[in-house]
Amino acid sequence: MNKTAQPTTGSRRQCRVCDSSDLQPAVDLGMQPWCNHFLKPEQIGTEPAYPLRVVWCADCRTAQLDFTVKKEIMFGDHTYLSGVTRSLSDHFRDVAGDVDRRFAATCGPRKSVLDIGSNDGTQLKHFRDLGYEVLGVESSKTTARIANDAGIDTLNEFFNLDVACQLNRKFDVVNAAGVFFHLEELHSVTDGIRQSLAPDGVFVVQFLYMKRIVDNLAFDQIYHEHLLYYNLRTIETLLNRHGLGLFDARVASIHGGSVIAYVGHLGRRQPSPRLQALRAAEEESSANELETYRDFAVRIEQMKEENLAFLDEAKRLGRRVYGFGAPVKGNTLLNYFGIGTRYLDCLVEKNVLRKGLYSPGQHIPVVLEHEIEMPPDIYYVLAWNFRQEILANNQHLLDRGVQFYFPVIPQDVYA
Numbered sequence: 001m002n003k004t005a006q007p008t009t010g011s012r013r014q015c016r017v018c019d020s021s022d023l024q025p026a027v028d029l030g031m032q033p034w035c036n037h038f039l040k041p042e043q044i045g046t047e048p049a050y051p052l053r054v055v056w057c058a059d060c061r062t063a064q065l066d067f068t069v070k071k072e073i074m075f076g077d078h079t080y081l082s083g084v085t086r087s088l089s090d091h092f093r094d095v096a097g098d099v100d101r102r103f104a105a106t107c108g109p110r111k112s113v114l115d116i117g118s119n120d121g122t123q124l125k126h127f128r129d130l131g132y133e134v135l136g137v138e139s140s141k142t143t144a145r146i147a148n149d150a151g152i153d154t155l156n157e158f159f160n161l162d163v164a165c166q167l168n169r170k171f172d173v174v175n176a177a178g179v180f181f182h183l184e185e186l187h188s189v190t191d192g193i194r195q196s197l198a199p200d201g202v203f204v205v206q207f208l209y210m211k212r213i214v215d216n217l218a219f220d221q222i223y224h225e226h227l228l229y230y231n232l233r234t235i236e237t238l239l240n241r242h243g244l245g246l247f248d249a250r251v252a253s254i255h256g257g258s259v260i261a262y263v264g265h266l267g268r269r270q271p272s273p274r275l276q277a278l279r280a281a282e283e284e285s286s287a288n289e290l291e292t293y294r295d296f297a298v299r300i301e302q303m304k305e306e307n308l309a310f311l312d313e314a315k316r317l318g319r320r321v322y323g324f325g326a327p328v329k330g331n332t333l334l335n336y337f338g339i340g341t342r343y344l345d346c347l348v349e350k351n352v353l354r355k356g357l358y359s360p361g362q363h364i365p366v367v368l369e370h371e372i373e374m375p376p377d378i379y380y381v382l383a384w385n386f387r388q389e390i391l392a393n394n395q396h397l398l399d400r401g402v403q404f405y406f407p408v409i410p411q412d413v414y415a
C-alpha cells in the first residue's frame with residue numbers, strides 16, 4: 001500500500017496518510033533524544049538526538065512528525081507498563097465492559113478479541129474476565145514476557161498485514177489503545193486490522209485527541225513515538241482509505257484527552273449522533289487548520305517562560321524541587337524547557353523498571369517513590385495526566401505543605 005517508497009526512517013517529505021508533499025511546518029521542538037530510553041549511568045551523554053518537528057499536511061490536514069526514529073530503537077524493549085497505574089487499569093476495565101455491553105450481541109459464538117500493542121496484558125485481562133478468547137501482539141520483548149507469564153497469550157511481534165495473514169483468523173473485537181499514532185507501517189497495520197476484523201466486528205481505537213492536546217497545551221504528548229496526531233477528520237481519512245469507517249466516538253479523560261473510536265468495515269454501520277456532534281464541534285473550532293497549530297506553538301513558548309519563572313523563583317527561595325513521575329512525555333517537556341538537575345534533584349517514579357536510570361537529555365536521576373525519606377518542598381508534576389490520583393494519594397504531603405505544581409492542567413472533558 002505504501003506505493004511511494006518513502007524511507008521508513010529518517011526525514012520524510014510526504015504525508016504519512018495521503019502521500020501529499022505539501023507539508024507545512026507547525027511546531028518545532030528542536031533536536032531531542034528518544035524520550036523512552038532512560039539511561040544507565042554509563043550511557044549518559046551517548047544518546048543521539050533527532051529532530052522533533054510537527055508538520056501539517058495541507059491536503060488531508062493530518063499533524064505528524066516529519067522524522068521517524070527506527071521502530072526497533074523505539075519499541076524493541078520499552079519500559080512502560082500499563083498495569084502500574086490504577087486509573088489506567090480502571091479505564092481499560094471500563095472500555096472492555098462498554099465494548100461487551102454494546103457489541104456482544106454481534107459477536108460469534110465464542111467471543112474473541114485481538115489487542116494490538118497489548119503491553120503487559122492489562123486490557124486483555126479485563127476482556128478475558130468477560131469470557132473472551134484473547135490474543136495480544138506486543139513488540140516489546142520484556143513486556144510481552146510479563147503478559148505471557150501472567151497467562152495472557154501474547155505474540156512478540158510488530159503487528160502488520162503479514163502478521164495478520166499468518167494469524168489467518170477473524171476477531172469480533174480488535175483493540176488498539178495508544179498505539180495507532182506510533183505506527184511507522186501505518187498502511188500495512190491498517191490493512192492488517194481490516195484483514196483480522198470479522199464482517200460485523202468492531203475495531204476499538206484509542207488515540208490522543210490532537211484537538212484536546214492543543215486546547216490543553218499538552219505539548220509534551222509530542223514525542224518521537226507519536227508519529228501522528230489525529231483529529232476525527234484526519235483518522236477518518238486514513239480509515240476510509242483502507243475500507244474501514246468510523247461509526248461512533250467519545251472523548252475520554254485518559255492521557256489528558258483521548259478519543260475512543262468505534263470502527264467497522266466501511267458502510268456497515270451508520271454514524272451515531274454523538275459522532276456527528278463531535279465532528280461538527282471539531283470543524284467549528286478550526287482544529288484542523290494550520291493557524292491553530294501555529295498559535296499552539298506560540299502558546300508553548302509562553303508556557304515555557306512561565307514554568308521557568310516559577311522554577312527560578314523556587315530556586316531563589318532555596319526550595320527543593322523534585323519531578324513527580326518519570327513519564328516518557330516528561331522528557332519532551334524537560335528537554336524543550338531545558339529543565340535539568342539545576343532545577344530538579346530527581347524524578348520520583350513508581351515503575352521499578354526505571355530504578356537507577358537517568359532521564360535522556362537532561363540526565364536527571366530516577367528514584368523510586370518508596371526510597372524518598374524526606375519529601376521536597378515542591379513536586380513539579382510531569383505525570384500531570386494523573387492529577388486526581390496523585391493529589392488523592394498524597395494528601396499527607398499536601399497536609400505537610402508540600403506544593404504540587406502542574407505544568408499542564410487539562411480542562412474537564414466535554415461530551
Ligand SMILES: [Zn+2]
Binds near residue numbers: 015019058061062
Ligand atoms: Zn496528508
